Amino acid sequence: MSSTNLVSIRIITADIKRLVQFFEAATQITAKWFTEDFAELQSKSFTLAIGSTKTLAFFGEGIAEPSTNKSIIIEFFVENVDDDYRRIKELTHEIVQEPTTMPWGNRSLLFRDPDGNLINFFTPVSDEAKKKFA
Structure with a gap:
């Protein structure tokens, strides 16, 4: 295998x-x-x-198109999402969701990069979420 x-x-x-x-x-x-x-x-x-x-050009015509993603979220585990929020809101005006504790135990900040890609910075806050990332 x-x-x-x-x-x-x-x-x-x-x-x-x-x-x-x-x-x-x-x-x-x-x-x-x-x-x-x-x-x-x-x-x-x-x-x-x-x-x-x-x-x-190495892959052929029509393989990918920039700034068109509407289905993928790029996620980053961060030490303290609330601290990062202060910095991120200076980088982009496209904050989709301010830091929010999600039902699965992560505190999450959603924002868009300059091409519109959705980015999630998250910090585990519940005991179960912390165990998952320990």
């Missing part, structure tokens, strides 16, 4: 510099640029890759 591991999420954008700068400020992680059209933000637990629309 083979093993499958999710190693990264890639966002395609028409304005890579703007999006990379946004995620650097939001996550407080410095991006590593591989080319002027491709960068990654790496932590111990994830890699967020950001590619310009020019990178789509």
